Amino acid sequence: MTHDLLRLATAGSVDDGKSTLVGRLLYDTKSVLADQLDAVERVSRERGLDGADLALLTDGLRAEREQGITIDVAYRYFSTATRSYVLADTPGHVQYTRNMVTGASTAELALILVDARHGVVEQTRRHLAVTGLLGVRHVAVAVNKMDLVDWDRSRYDDIVADARALAARFDIEDVVAVPLSALLGDNVVERSAHTPWYDGPTLLEHLEAVPVGTDPATQPFRFPVQVVVRPQAGEYRDYRGYAGRITAGVVRVGDEVAVLPGGRTTRVVGIDLGRGDGTVTELSEAFAPQSVTLRLADDIDISRGDLLADPGRPGHVTRSVGGTVCVLSERPVRPRDRVLLRAGTRTVRAMVEEIIDQLDIDTVDYRRAPQELRLNDIGRVRVRLADDLPIDDYHELRRSGAFLLIDDADGATLAAGMADAPDRYAGADI
Structure with missing residues (x-):
């Protein structure tokens, strides 16, 4: 049976x-250690609650427990018989939208909660906007607290x-x-008797069934060079390789690759995979997201920040980047700001x-030309x-289309960005 990752x-x-x-998912999938559950039950009793407050399984920071809110991204891990999960639990407050950008940047599915009493609100719109802009392929809308609206089907449908x-x-x-109740467990893992009108999956059934991953064979090859492995003494005196993580596609021994931004082409003569025990295995092919070292036929000038790519679909080499950004810093982003732009392993000086x-x-909707973001x-x-x-x-390759804007004075991250194709808005009134 396949055991994959979502x-x-x-x-x-x-x-x-x-x-x-989130606590209900962890509890009902038996992903909670006994001592964790004991601690939650003890704190719940101290608060005068009749049962365990499952929210305490995720609100682990003391400040969160004292205030009853979630203030940072926390990563949770759980599994079932068929699938493992990495869950980025992001905060709900509007001032922490940047944290959702961080949590959703690597996600394949966004689980967006809506309180059945309040319906779609500003934060729902914001979260759906971020989800769409980040290219998250799947969305699960959990209409929670249905028990507080008497399981009203028309309310759910609206x-x-x-x-x-x-x-x-x-x-x-x-x-x-x-439609669900996280507090009572209805339609989270077990189907609810309160929704005979609902014939869809429980939340966990949907998480189990949603397609995951992208076939690397359908994508062009991308390999940002992280480290140049230079010749050393001893048996490695003739060894030269280029180490990094494949962000898209497949590479095979014998493939031609383009070295960008220069554009020179060469051929892959070896693919080495390092093991945890210090040994190295030679591969005939490698694919995203493997970390490998590539050996090339020609001894050409390649350094950290260069990109090895499919010469038939090399992407864009440019001195002008347009795209959508979400500001992550207290410092605003303004026209004519001098910044650093980092994409993959490459960092260049830039100006907004x-x-x-x-x-x-x-x-x-978009409104035109503010003075700052x-x-x-x-x-x-x-x-x-x-x-x-x-x-x-x-929109085509998330990993090699993402970038950061960085303060060139102190190195602080100002904004996370998603690059557009150079001609995406050509001739359009944007």
């Missing part, structure tokens, strides 16, 4: 019950219709909704040439580079 991120507004839902309409605005096609527009979360703002920018940069359209 990376998912949770998001919801304050008091939607997200921590309780919420789902609103969520689907918003998701469509951000090109999210796969949206599955589940233009703020094109900003996403209005209330209307889910502040913390948690989402907007589109153009950045002028001081050197050539190989980069992909984020």
Whole structure:
């Protein structure tokens, strides 16, 4: 039986019950250690509760417990007989939208909670916007606290219709909704008798069934060089390799590769995979996301930050990057700011040439040309580079289309970005 991995991120507004839902998933899949459960039950008794407060399984920071909120991204791990899960539990407060960007950046599924009493709210719109912009392929909408609206089917249907309409605005096609009560466990792992009108999967059934992964054979090869392994004394005196992690595609011994940004081509003559015990295995092929060392036919000038790519589909080499950014810093992003832009293992000096527009979360539309983008703002920018940069359209290759804007004075990360193809908005009034 296949045992694969699903990376998912949770998001919801304050008091939607997200921590309780994550705790319920951990508890009902028997992913809680006995001493953890004992501690939760003890704290729950101290608070005068009749049963275990499962939210305490996820709200592990003392400050969170004292305030009853979640303030940081926490990674949880659980598994079933067929699948392992890495769950990024992100905070619900609007001021921590940047944390959701971090948590969802590697996710394949976003689990978005909606309180059945309140329906789709501003944070729901914000979370769906971030989910769509980050290219997360699957969304599960957990309509929680259905017990507090007497399991009203019409209320559920209205919420789902609103969520689907918003998701469509951000090109999210796969949206599955589940009516549930995280507190009582209805439709989380076990099917509820309170929803005879619902014939869809429980939340866990959906998580078990959603497709995961991307076939590397369908993607062009991308390999950001992290380390140049130079000749050494002894048996490695003639060895020269280029170490890194394959971010997309497949490479085989004998394949031709392009070295970007320069554009020279060469051929792969060896692929080495290091083992934990210090031994090295030679491979005939490797694929994303393996970390390997490539040996090349020609002794050419390659350094950290260069990109080895499929010469038939090499992506874009450019000195101007346009794309969507989410500001992660207290320092605003303004036109003419001098920054560093990091994409993959390459960092170049740059200048924010233009703020094109900003996403209005209330209307889910873009409004033109603000003077600056502040913390948690989402907007589109153009950045002028001081050197050539190989980069992909984020909508096609997430790993090699992502970038960071960094303060060149103190090294602080200002914004996370998703590059557009150079011609994405050509001729359009944006």
